[in-house]
Amino acid sequence: MADIDVPVLGDPAEREIPAIHPGAMAGSKPYVAQAVHQEPLGFAGELPEDWQAKALGRMGDLLGRYRSLQVFMDICVKCGACTDKCHYFIGTGDPKNMPVARQDLFRSVYRRYFTPAGRALGAIGLGSLVGAKEFTRELLDEWFNYFHQCSQCRRCSVFCPYGIDTAEVSMAARDVMNHIGMGHKYANEIIGKVHKIGNNLGLPAPALLDTLEGLEEDVKDETGQDVKFPIDVEGAEVLLVTPSADFFAEPHVLGLIGYAKVFHAAGISWTLSTKASEAGNFGMFIGNYEQMRKISMRIREAAQELKVKRIVFGECGHAWRVAYSFLNTLAGPWDFLDPRYPVPQHILEVTDGLIKKGGIKLDKSGNDGMVLTVHDSCNVARASRMGDCPGGQFTIPRDVIKASVPKFVDMHPDTTHEKTFCCGGGGGLLTDELLDLRVKGAKPRMEALKDVIDREGVTHMAAMCAICKAQFTKILPIYGYDREMVVSVHQLVSNSILLGNND
Amino acid sequence: MTTLFAILFYTAFAVLLAGLGFKIAQFARTPAPLKIPTTPGPITTPGIAFRLGREAVLFESLFKSNKPLWIFAIIFHFGLFVVLARHLRYFQEPVWFWVGLVQPFGLYAGLAMVAGLGLLLLRRFVIDRVVYVTSPSDILMLLLLLGIGITGLGMTTLAHTDIIAVKAFFLGLMRFSIQPLPTDPALLVHLALVAVLMIVFPFSKLLHAPGLFFSPTRNQKDDPRERRHLSDWAAKLEAGRN
Ligand code: HEM
Ligand code: HEM
Ligand code: SF4
Ligand code: SF4
Numbered sequence: 203m204a205d206i207d208v209p210v211l212g213d214p215a216e217r218e219i220p221a222i223h224p225g226a227m228a229g230s231k232p233y234v235a236q237a238v239h240q241e242p243l244g245f246a247g248e249l250p251e252d253w254q255a256k257a258l259g260r261m262g263d264l265l266g267r268y269r270s271l272q273v274f275m276d277i278c279v280k281c282g283a284c285t286d287k288c289h290y291f292i293g294t295g296d297p298k299n300m301p302v303a304r305q306d307l308f309r310s311v312y313r314r315y316f317t318p319a320g321r322a323l324g325a326i327g328l329g330s331l332v333g334a335k336e337f338t339r340e341l342l343d344e345w346f347n348y349f350h351q352c353s354q355c356r357r358c359s360v361f362c363p364y365g366i367d368t369a370e371v372s373m374a375a376r377d378v379m380n381h382i383g384m385g386h387k388y389a390n391e392i393i394g395k396v397h398k399i400g401n402n403l404g405l406p407a408p409a410l411l412d413t414l415e416g417l418e419e420d421v422k423d424e425t426g427q428d429v430k431f432p433i434d435v436e437g438a439e440v441l442l443v444t445p446s447a448d449f450f451a452e453p454h455v456l457g458l459i460g461y462a463k464v465f466h467a468a469g470i471s472w473t474l475s476t477k478a479s480e481a482g483n484f485g486m487f488i489g490n491y492e493q494m495r496k497i498s499m500r501i502r503e504a505a506q507e508l509k510v511k512r513i514v515f516g517e518c519g520h521a522w523r524v525a526y527s528f529l530n531t532l533a534g535p536w537d538f539l540d541p542r543y544p545v546p547q548h549i550l551e552v553t554d555g556l557i558k559k560g561g562i563k564l565d566k567s568g569n570d571g572m573v574l575t576v577h578d579s580c581n582v583a584r585a586s587r588m589g590d591c592p593g594g595q596f597t598i599p600r601d602v603i604k605a606s607v608p609k610f611v612d613m614h615p616d617t618t619h620e621k622t623f624c625c626g627g628g629g630g631l632l633t634d635e636l637l638d639l640r641v642k643g644a645k646p647r648m649e650a651l652k653d654v655i656d657r658e659g660v661t662h663m664a665a666m667c668a669i670c671k672a673q674f675t676k677i678l679p680i681y682g683y684d685r686e687m688v689v690s691v692h693q694l695v696s697n698s699i700l701l702g703n704n705d
Numbered sequence: 706m707t708t709l710f711a712i713l714f715y716t717a718f719a720v721l722l723a724g725l726g727f728k729i730a731q732f733a734r735t736p737a738p739l740k741i742p743t744t745p746g747p748i749t750t751p752g753i754a755f756r757l758g759r760e761a762v763l764f765e766s767l768f769k770s771n772k773p774l775w776i777f778a779i780i781f782h783f784g785l786f787v788v789l790a791r792h793l794r795y796f797q798e799p800v801w802f803w804v805g806l807v808q809p810f811g812l813y814a815g816l817a818m819v820a821g822l823g824l825l826l827l828r829r830f831v832i833d834r835v836v837y838v839t840s841p842s843d844i845l846m847l848l849l850l851l852g853i854g855i856t857g858l859g860m861t862t863l864a865h866t867d868i869i870a871v872k873a874f875f876l877g878l879m880r881f882s883i884q885p886l887p888t889d890p891a892l893l894v895h896l897a898l899v900a901v902l903m904i905v906f907p908f909s910k911l912l913h914a915p916g917l918f919f920s921p922t923r924n925q926k927d928d929p930r931e932r933r934h935l936s937d938w939a940a941k942l943e944a945g946r947n
Contacts, residue, residue, distance in 0.1 A: 277916030285834040333840035361770035365922035592745035
């Protein structure tokens, strides 16, 4: 990792706004998808001769399909309120990572080809007067680089006086690029795996069954209890849809063990599904409604085939956004499920409810010696909710953590709740070729974490998202911390829950 | 001169009305296929009205993000609002009671508006991030408003014009009977710039005023699990589904 300068961490209370360094990240870009990953999704295999016309055509379609895009293109006043809010700008100083400048990559083309002023002035070479630009190959390359330096975390949208959400613009730009053969390899390859195998990691059914059997044995050895990890069980009450990382690596899998123990202790029958063995939905990252819908339909089909009564999602940020905010739209209505429960539910809603009603019991001594803080995932914090009241997405995870551990401390308020910072790896950027960006983008979160480690003796940070967990596991060591500092929320539950008749 | 300005204002008014009407219709008609409110957000319709009200009147999100800018923005917009309210008297007979009440504040509001604009303009030259995102049109817009404000203040303080005649001219325009317009230079410049402002309004970022109310991250209820939200084009994808 010789080529990454790890940012110096300061005080989160006096976070400095960097001076701009034009071009600082001009070279950061992911791999372009090959035809084998593009064509199965219905996207162009490579950049055609007439890419500009095709791109403009697709832009026009999207402007007509998404009010967000149309309104956001027109109403930004360039006030600059968002300019210091993006973790990628804070970490890199590259001005094109300021949310408004990122949008302007798209907006300059919008103005040139879709607005009367831009068309008229652009035709006589004066487009720059109104911020209109020709859609050149160079500009397209900038799109590719900088729309893949946005984790679609929506932090900018909280601070914009009109709620302009750069994530919407990034999604649209990525969709346009997919339609002209400039897809993002990592994302499109993963979507291919979901369609072919059923999950992002490409774990085939036999491997899943194997893993789950192994987990049953491990838990039996550890607790003496017959905690089951059922899969494809028809007639179970709950279908659990969880990110495939939960079957694969720590700390994710420790969270999965936690979910299983909760269902076991509460006596709720549940099942996983091989068909819907993935909660994640990268269709959102590439801004493609049809892909997002197709991926969501697997969950509907699995729920119908297994005749379950409820759907519960495991810990994953963007998956929860698609589940909470979009699933009803994409794959509803859910009239065949039990109307007494919201569809879908988050596992934290289930666990929190059980703790509060006494359906499960926790003993904090299971986590003795741990001082916890929590990382609010951006998609949970700013794009969805838990529970019945606004803000439940903050109180419910905290309540569950506090019930599980002896001590809990929040990080600096400028970095939590709706102002939370992205882990640096969201939005489909969790790929090795973007590691430099991911390390720099994690700076504000690491700063706030270091602060509570130094002041409060925090030992662990809980995360409720597979991408956050994977990102922190990778970058904590680069910042000089232990990779095991990041834990699943349900890992804490798993360590503290009382099983069997020992209460 | 009178005829010229009569034509100018009829044109400007027509462009403003048609342009703004078109854009508002476009904003309203373009579907919002997904629920994307920035959460935590209201879950009821009155809650949404309250959220939008806070954004429109208090600039709530801007307050969270940047206090100096918030102050400049409030000074400018509130000044502008009072100035525009005070101007209503040129277009009505009799004058509404509350329009009469704001008359004494014209000078202060005008000064606030101009001071706010000056500060906003200064930002565009000194803050490196803002310099980077500024286009000539952003500066021209501030200069245009400054021009209107300064000529207006000029008339309130130094170069008074015949307000009765100005009013007669505009009431006349509204009744399609052209009355003579005074020809003081300050007034003519003021009015010419106002006409330009009306013409550029629908083609510029001034669309932020109506646009705020159409922004899905601010005007949508956070109730996706309770109510199925489906746009027309998305519904078409469902043909033949189980
Ligand atoms: C519902 C009504 C309106 C709301 C909520 C609103 C809100 C805002 C906000 C929050 C800003 C960003 C902060 C700033 O730069 O000042 C802004 C900027 C601006 N507004 Fe408004 N505004 C409204 C109406 C208007 C109108 C009617 C005009 C002019 C005729 C106007 C002209 C401007 C200009 C020129 C800017 C950019 C200032 C700059 O260059 O920094 N606004 N507005
Ligand atoms: C057709 C529309 C307009 C007419 C007929 C008009 C006319 C006038 C007149 C006659 C004055 C002098 C008032 C006095 O001496 O007491 C004035 C002042 C002023 N005008 Fe306008 N104006 C118009 C539109 C505007 C607009 C759109 C703005 C702002 C963007 C504006 C900003 C001002 C300001 C700041 C002053 C000085 C403060 C005040 O007296 O209220 N005017 N205007
Ligand atoms: S805060 Fe909103 S209006 Fe202001 S520059 Fe950023 S995107 Fe544009
Ligand atoms: S959505 Fe997040 S990553 Fe993208 S520009 Fe906004 S703050 Fe930056």
